[in-house]
Amino acid sequence: xxxxADEKPGEGTVQALARIVxxxxxxxxxxSSMRAAQMLLLDTIGCGLAGxxxxxxxxxxxxxxxxxxxxxxxxxxxxxxxSMRNAVLVNGAAVRVLDLNDYLKRLSDPHxxx
Numbered sequence: 623x624x625x626x627a628d629e630k631p632g633e634g635t636v637q638a639l640a641r642i643v644x645x646x647x648x649x650x651x652x653x654s655s656m657r658a659a660q661m662l663l664l665d666t667i668g669c670g671l672a673g674x675x676x677x678x679x680x681x682x683x684x685x686x687x688x689x690x691x692x693x694x695x696x697x698x699x700x701x702x703x704x705s706m707r708n709a710v711l712v713n714g715a716a717v718r719v720l721d722l723n724d725y726l727k728r729l730s731d732p733h734x735x736x
Contacts, residue, residue, distance in 0.1 A: 666717055669717050670699075670716045670717040671698065673698075673715070673716040673718070673719040673720045674697070674698045674699025674700070675699060676719045676720065678715065679715045679716045679719050683700060683702075683712045686704045686705075686709070686712050687702045687704055687708075689708060690705075691704055691705030691708055692705050692706075693705075694709075695708075695709030695710075696709070697709055697713060697716075698712075698716045698717075699716065
């Protein structure tokens with residue numbers, strides 16, 4: 623893997639991380655680490671879909687949609703679009719509102735293993 627110090631001029635941290643991940647050879651990752659990454663991704667999607675229905679997330683989404691901005695990003699569980707920054711806030715809230723961080727538990731936990 624490349625060093626973050628190899629960032630290209632004008633490239634932010636997120637862009638550098640994305641570039642590094644996209645350039646990585648799949649063979650560099652063990653089957654268990656790939657499986658864990660897949661499970662974390664599915665967990666995140668599930669938390670977002672369920673969390674979008676929660677009162678807290680709905681309230682944040684209502685404020686974001688009413689606040690205007692360029693409608694460029696979709697909100698999880700809604701038909702409206704909002705600005706990128708508002709979508710990050712709302713979708714982040716949706717993902718986190720019900721998440722119990724169970725990935726921190728031992729791998730023997732049935733929820734972590736699927």
